Amino acid sequence: MQIIEQQEKYDIIVVGSGAGGGMSTKILSDAGYKIAVVEAGPFFDPKDPVTQTQWKWPWQSPRRGAGTHRVFGEYDMAYGGWELEGEPYNHINGTKFSWYRSRMLGGRTNHWGRISLRFGPRDFKAKDRDGLGENWPIGYQDVKPYYDKVDKLVGIFGSKEGLENEPDGFFLPPPKPRLHELYYKRGAEKSGVKVIPARLSILTKRINNERALCVYCGQCYRSCNLYADFSSGSCLIFPAQNSKGQVDLYVNSMVREVTTDKNNKATGVVYINKEDRKEYALKGKVVVLAASACSTARILLNSKNPNHPNGLGNSSGLVGHYLHDSTGTDRGAFIPDMMNRKFYNEDGVGGLHLYSPWWLDNNKLDFPRGYHIEVWGGLRMPVYGTGFNPNSLNEHLGLKVGGYGNSLREDVKRFYGSVIGMSGRGESVAMKDNYCEIDPTTVDEFGIPVLRFHYKWSDYERKQAKHMHDTFEEIIHNFGGIPLGDKPSSGDFGLLPPGAIIHEVGTTRMGDDPKESVTNQYQQLHDVDNVFITDAGPFVSQADKNPTWTIMALAWRSSDYLIEQLKNQNI
Amino acid sequence: MDRRESIRSLVLGSLAGSILLESCANGDSEKLTEKLWQYQYGRTPKELEFDNELLKQQYFEESEINMITMLAELILPPNEKGTIQQAKVPEFIEFMAKDYEPFQITLRGGLMWLNNYCNRNYGTSFVNSSSDQQRQLLDQIAYPDLDAEEQRFEVEFFSLMRNLVVTGYFTSEVGIKELGYVGNKPNVWNGVPQDVLEKHGFSYDDWEGKFHDPTNASQIAKWDDEGNLIS
Numbered sequence: 001m002q003i004i005e006q007q008e009k010y011d012i013i014v015v016g017s018g019a020g021g022g023m024s025t026k027i028l029s030d031a032g033y034k035i036a037v038v039e040a041g042p043f044f045d046p047k048d049p050v051t052q053t054q055w056k057w058p059w060q061s062p063r064r065g066a067g068t069h070r071v072f073g074e075y076d077m078a079y080g081g082w083e084l085e086g087e088p089y090n091h092i093n094g095t096k097f098s099w100y101r102s103r104m105l106g107g108r109t110n111h112w113g114r115i116s117l118r119f120g121p122r123d124f125k126a127k128d129r130d131g132l133g134e135n136w137p138i139g140y141q142d143v144k145p146y147y148d149k150v151d152k153l154v155g156i157f158g159s160k161e162g163l164e165n166e167p168d169g170f171f172l173p174p175p176k177p178r179l180h181e182l183y184y185k186r187g188a189e190k191s192g193v194k195v196i197p198a199r200l201s202i203l204t205k206r207i208n209n210e211r212a213l214c215v216y217c218g219q220c221y222r223s224c225n226l227y228a229d230f231s232s233g234s235c236l237i238f239p240a241q242n243s244k245g246q247v248d249l250y251v252n253s254m255v256r257e258v259t260t261d262k263n264n265k266a267t268g269v270v271y272i273n274k275e276d277r278k279e280y281a282l283k284g285k286v287v288v289l290a291a292s293a294c295s296t297a298r299i300l301l302n303s304k305n306p307n308h309p310n311g312l313g314n315s316s317g318l319v320g321h322y323l324h325d326s327t328g329t330d331r332g333a334f335i336p337d338m339m340n341r342k343f344y345n346e347d348g349v350g351g352l353h354l355y356s357p358w359w360l361d362n363n364k365l366d367f368p369r370g371y372h373i374e375v376w377g378g379l380r381m382p383v384y385g386t387g388f389n390p391n392s393l394n395e396h397l398g399l400k401v402g403g404y405g406n407s408l409r410e411d412v413k414r415f416y417g418s419v420i421g422m423s424g425r426g427e428s429v430a431m432k433d434n435y436c437e438i439d440p441t442t443v444d445e446f447g448i449p450v451l452r453f454h455y456k457w458s459d460y461e462r463k464q465a466k467h468m469h470d471t472f473e474e475i476i477h478n479f480g481g482i483p484l485g486d487k488p489s490s491g492d493f494g495l496l497p498p499g500a501i502i503h504e505v506g507t508t509r510m511g512d513d514p515k516e517s518v519t520n521q522y523q524q525l526h527d528v529d530n531v532f533i534t535d536a537g538p539f540v541s542q543a544d545k546n547p548t549w550t551i552m553a554l555a556w557r558s559s560d561y562l563i564e565q566l567k568n569q570n571i
Numbered sequence: 572m573d574r575r576e577s578i579r580s581l582v583l584g585s586l587a588g589s590i591l592l593e594s595c596a597n598g599d600s601e602k603l604t605e606k607l608w609q610y611q612y613g614r615t616p617k618e619l620e621f622d623n624e625l626l627k628q629q630y631f632e633e634s635e636i637n638m639i640t641m642l643a644e645l646i647l648p649p650n651e652k653g654t655i656q657q658a659k660v661p662e663f664i665e666f667m668a669k670d671y672e673p674f675q676i677t678l679r680g681g682l683m684w685l686n687n688y689c690n691r692n693y694g695t696s697f698v699n700s701s702s703d704q705q706r707q708l709l710d711q712i713a714y715p716d717l718d719a720e721e722q723r724f725e726v727e728f729f730s731l732m733r734n735l736v737v738t739g740y741f742t743s744e745v746g747i748k749e750l751g752y753v754g755n756k757p758n759v760w761n762g763v764p765q766d767v768l769e770k771h772g773f774s775y776d777d778w779e780g781k782f783h784d785p786t787n788a789s790q791i792a793k794w795d796d797e798g799n800l801i802s
Contacts, residue, residue, distance in 0.1 A: 042615070053613035055755060058742035059659070061612040062622060062666040065742065069618060079615060152794075159781050160798060170798045173783035176762035182773045197781065204783040205792045205800075213788055215757035342767055343751035348760045381755050382747055387737035389730075395717060402714035404646045404733065412741055413750060 003279045010036045013284035018107030020534035020555045021290030022232030027559035029245035038250045041103030046223040054222040066384035077223035078102040078111040086445035090452035097453035098499035106233035110223040114200040116549040120165030123543035130368040136540045137521040146553035155207045158199035166357045172205040180377035180420045181354040187479030194359040201230035220350025257303040272446040293537040297507040313525035321435040326501040327426040329494040331472040333481035338418040346379040367463035370544040371426025379417040424468030427544040455498040465493035508537035522561040625669045646736045653745030660739035681728030
């Protein structure tokens, strides 16, 4: 069987349709290019009633929303998870990295938390403060114009706070806090923990006539059929299709490698069509990889040939290295004052209405990098799991736990919405020894060699997690709550395994020195000038922020540079 | 667009296929169509195929389903708000046993344990024991020992059954109504009601002007150069 060559030739091939691929596609289509978007999963439009889960009740499913197949619950809009059938990955030396993949148009943007935080001036230059990791070759002022443009194009609510490292943007007005968030604020502020309105990419006010206003159903994780939240499909790919360029979608198409010619130029990609299981070659003048940090590293490493014996763009040997995820650990609490609540519609937006940005100075602490705190709770829609251990909280009231009979009905009602949770999400230090590489022993069902991971947390992260838990307990005490479960007091201090926060970045980091980095500051491979990377691979450090807004700002910046290079015929 | 259409016809195609298969098997096509269409919950073709397979299979025997129903009614006795049957709790437990296989041995073994206990102590099955006898039995297994490191099997079994019954009830239409949850519909959030705020000692006064104003939300946002909203 030979590789089938597609007749269509493209200016640009974009691999992946998530935040980075979507933004590249939008900007390049606005500039009039002919683009192929190659996506490993199926077509997906949040508006399609066949696949829509938004506004479904638990009783409309025989499993009532249980997460037996989709790991975050069956109404979560991600076709994927930590494990994909037929697409394994492995680990080295007993270390662990959890790799979340979503195979669908728009990728993980269909279900993400919409938390959209700019990196601040300090985040780009962390090494200047603590000597760890590496500085970015760019600073906040380089990215600021693009953050501004992303705010206006995509829409984000928030409040102007004037905080140095939490730069303000062009915000829509934020929604008022829910009751449990007010409790959190009360407790946090007593400990000097800053609390401000959340910053989420959800439309509390119109930004154009194409997308509707938020209707406050709290279900952004199901992907909004009104396009009131940000998903790459609804906000970038579909508008790109209606823009100046030509955008062809190749879905269910799994890219194996980037092809190159003898002049060291990329010529396109080879992909496997999942429907007929045949290999296809797609030709393009430029390849933009945005398959997600680890998938892009995998494609580069699998693109090795005699000219690129270590894989494409890997003369530094750093492809796959400096992989890092946000740190994360959580704690719940029961608030007796919130028992027997009056019921009202408290769905709100799909996520938190308040949060705490990092508020301390690491120079005065025993760990180098900060974290932010997310808060959850409220009168949420019941789902599989609601009513489990219906009166376990009786333990804290000196009452009997267990039993049967109609008193259980009262227990469920009494405790509903009286539990609050806090999640610390922090910056880890990027380490060369945390990496993914090709596992020569294993291929996936498409015959493509898979990744294996080597990742360990260090004391930097463990001490940070310990601080998170100390802070949680203090805040819980301050608002009159009772901490649930035991406080982790040793080992990893409750740190979730790397990968669990799904903020993996850094596998193709940017820099000025080709020996110490994979791409330049415009996310162009040092080694091959017509290959760009616009997922989170080029991140030098993660910051204590969620990566999506920065992925999009940088993808836009990279695309502007690419357009300029094409116009000047430098590529 | 083409692809979307083809996905849609694929979904319809696989549904139609299952209906056809089933109707050949038991000749009751109308009932089956109803069974398949009562669940519309955004499955991919593959997920739908999987679920249809489970819906076609029967794990528990009729006698076991009767026992589950009886137990469920002891856990949440029927009242004017709703019943176990209205909440389709036995069907839900039947489905979960197939969907999550680790439940199977605990549930099936637990039902046997109950019969075994009743046979030994009361000389008859659980179903045929008197309600006093049933309660006497449940009183021994319905209260976990919070200080113990591990629970006896029958306590674990009853906890699982209680969890499935209570969650099955409160995720049903009658259960959600009884609970009083009033969301899952388009609306406008404008904060916690005033009486609730007051009861808990909160107010939005410190935040004046910071929050979204539903009255001008439909107006397209414009900002000055400093990022201040001016529309």
